[in-house]
Amino acid sequence: MGRTTGAAGTRGTRERRKTRRTGRLRRALLAALITGAVVAPLSGAARPEIPAPAPAALAPVTAATLDETYEANRANAAEASRMAAAHGDRERAVEDGKMADPSRRFLTFDGRGAGLATEVFGDLAHADRVAVLVPGSDTSIDTYDRFRATARALHERLTRQAPQGTRTAVLAWLGYETPGTVSTTVATTGRAEDAAPKLREFVRELRAVAGRDAHLSLLCHSYGSVVCGRAASHLDVDDIALIGSPGTGVDTAAGLRTRARVWAARGADDWVGEVPHVRFDLLGTTVGFGTDPVSPSFGARVFAAGDGGHSDYFRPGSTSLANLTRIVLGETSEVTHG
Structure with a gap:
């Protein structure tokens, strides 16, 4: 009888600790949101809007029109550069x-605001x-170089490792306005x-460009995984x-409602491991993922994923x-497990 009471007491203690931890995590999230509500508007107000041309007017891209698309987007980037310079934003x-460099290939480019772009590496x-x-x-365009570096690193590794006769391409899709790390938007969907x-x-x-037979993988980093999660059920892809x-x-992965294989990894030094994986309602808004x-x-x-940190997955x-x-190469049996 005493042992049963002791076990129940232990369970009760564990539940109370769990409740306290959850409360602390929620308070931490709330503090982050409040900080973001103050910091994000101030940081956004510190930089004036940068003028840029509207995106190039293009017909739906096909394999036959890729070169025209690349050229039009380079020209648009060049005009955006001239307008930014005239505005005083060096x-x-x-x-x-x-x-706008002749060696660059963009499926899309929009220099307005934070900027959007989709760059191609390889023969798409x-x-x-x-x-x-x-x-x-x-x-954003202002921080694009670091995103581009991840795409280049992957493409270079694919080029070296792909079996003879296998052709690869990597696309860096900056196709949405990403949230700020310190902002109210980063903790919501x-x-x-x-x-x-x-x-x-x-x-x-x-x-339509790569063809139905091309094997397509989505590699979704950080908040990008929330984007992929929201889109997954209507994506014709093979791996996420x-x-x-x-x-x-x-x-659950099943909750994504996708036919794609769903993979996940986190580096040992990635700070996301310390982020509370909770989801709750706060003033009518769902916070957390x-x-x-x-x-x-x-x-x-x-x-x-080894010992890397949050920015090291493509190192x-x-x-x-x-x-x-x-x-990406479909060598799934060779993937080492975490």
């Missing part, structure tokens, strides 16, 4: 100018294996819900990899990049 003028028209990178918070239809439309257009994910907005995608209860195929030589390359 930094944006430099970034836009880089995108003839690729057998195509990877689309979906970025997380604080990604609002930006992801706005982005999901855009990602679905992009994948449909991509299929969630890396450094705060959650997807659903509790639910179950941790690397947890057994989520049901994804968890793969090893050359890393365990995570090796496994992401295997996923």
Whole structure:
């Protein structure tokens, strides 16, 4: 009898501790939201709107019109650079100018506001294996170089590792307005819900270019995994990899309602591991993204990501990049498990 009472007491203590932890996590999230509500508007107000031309008017892109699309978007980037320079924003003028370089290939470009762009690495028209990178918070034209570096690292690894005769392409899809890391938007699904239809439309257009037989993988980083989670049920893709994910907005991989294989990984030094994987209502707004995608209860195929941090998943030589390359190439039996 005493042992039973002791066991019940232990369970009660555990429940109270769990309740206290959950309360602390919710208070931490609320504090972040309040901070974001103050900081984000101030930081946004610190920079005036940058003038830029509207995106180039183009017919739906096909394999035959890729070169015309690339040229039109380079010309648009060049004009955006000139307009930014005339406005006195040298930094944006430099970034836009880089995108106008003759060696660059963009499926889309929009220099207005924070900016949107989709860059292509490899021969998209003839690729057998195509990877689309979906970025997380604080990604814009101003910070685009770091996002581009991840796409280049993956493409270089794919080029080296692909079996003879296998052609690959990587697309860096900055197709939505990403949230700020310190903002009210980063803890809610609002930006992801706005982005999901855009990602679905992009994948449909991509299929028209790459063909129905191309193997298509989505590699979704950080808040980008929330975007992929929102879009997953209507995406014609073969693999979805969630890396450094705060959650997807659903509790299980099955809840994504996709035929794609769902993968997940997190580096040992990724701070996202300390983010509370909860979801609750706050003043009529759902805050948080639910179950941790690397947890057994989520049901994804968890793969090893090594000791890297939140920005290290595409670092050359890393365990995570090796496994992401295997996923894109369809070498699923070679993927090492986390």
